[in-house]
Amino acid sequence: MLRIGICDDDQYICTEMERIIMEYRKQVCEELTIDVFSSGEELCKVLTEEETFDLLFLDIEMKQINGVEVGRFIREELHNDILQIVYISGKDSYYQQLFDVRPMHFIHKPIDADKVKKDIDKAIELFGKLGNTFCFIQNNNYYRKPIKDIIYFEAYGRQVKVVGVDEEYFYYGRIKEIPKKLPKAPFLFIHKSYFINYHHVKRFNNQEVTMSNNRVLPISRANKDEVLNYLLESEKEEK
Template identity: 40%
Template sequence: MLNIAICDNDPVICTQLEENIMVFQDSTRRQFEVDVFYSGEELYKYIVNEKFYHLIFLGIEFDTINGIEIGRGIREERNDNVTQIVYVSVNERYAMRLFDIRPLNFLVKPLRNEKIEMVLKTAIMLIDNENPCFEFKTGRIYIRVPFNEIIYLESNKKKVKIFGIDGVYEFYGKLTDVIKRLPCQAFLQIHKSYIINYTYILSYQYENIEMSNKKVLPISQHNRKDVGNWIIGQKKEDHYDY
């Protein structure tokens, strides 16, 4: 799921952006969570309280903190170079003042729907490249869960459950197929019913592993030696990329 914020003091602009995002969501079968703000101060309070947005459509002129200050706060104070920022303004002269914030784009009011769609496509492409995901289908919806947010996966008959930091997802599939789609340096199948992410191991014993959500998972007997060697190898690595 992608978190998107819309922040502008013009309700008509906010509605237009939100409607375009919903149309784009339906056409791509992706899941978006959209928050709408009418003041920069309100948006920045959410960000300071650790609400992360993958994409922000951001106006510039507000009564208190303006959009340029918010952008600098995101990049410099929050040290966030991942969030894609798209500025929205009637005044093109602001564009020259935004280079250090590195926005994805600058939309001039009145907004054109085809331009919004183009920006959304570009943003999704960049976000996907920045944060590789495991993608699956449930019903008619395609869901993407970042690899680095998966704690472990569990097989339950014909279904697979993903236990992530933001919730639990379920889809039809087999772990033997799923493991082939996961980065092998981070994930390992420890049992016919479980695949774990090394990042979220809380404690390890020869017969079981406790994950960060306090769930204790068994290690099958024929996997115990391989699991032990894998964990030792991981400890020798300073880091790894998903």
């Protein structure tokens, strides 16, 4: 699934971009999510507090925080070099300013639908090469971790604990939102506080699972039947 952001203070441009992207989604049957922002301030707040995107169509000429400043914030403050930025502008005078932001492309206004679709194609190809990953922000640093290297997620107050094969991470968020970001990943809830990667299960019984890092996690009564059926069926498929 490709997550796309649109940021422009011109409502007409936002509507047109969204229409083009939705048309693309119907044509190629690709899983895409679209979020629209009308200001650089709004976008920066979301990127800092909630989540990021894979591809961002970003207007340059916005009031207060312009697109160049947003791009620098993404690269220098969030340390996110993976998010692909496509700038939108009616002028050619920004090329030198955009050098440090390292955009994927530059689209002139009025918007050319074919160019937008080609940029989405390019992003899908790029992230396909990166493989299945999960993205989050910890202490203003952006992380993209391979799904295969995540053992489980744990609800930790207002944060989510990401337990990986190498180390542990924390980010502000809700564990119940994770399945939306990983619709086809081999994860399941064994408890309202634990979302585990099936491929890291070493053994299990009707009360608990032992993960690849030897951590023993409880299976809740509410989830027991569903969890056991899933684990047993998955074992059969692998034999």
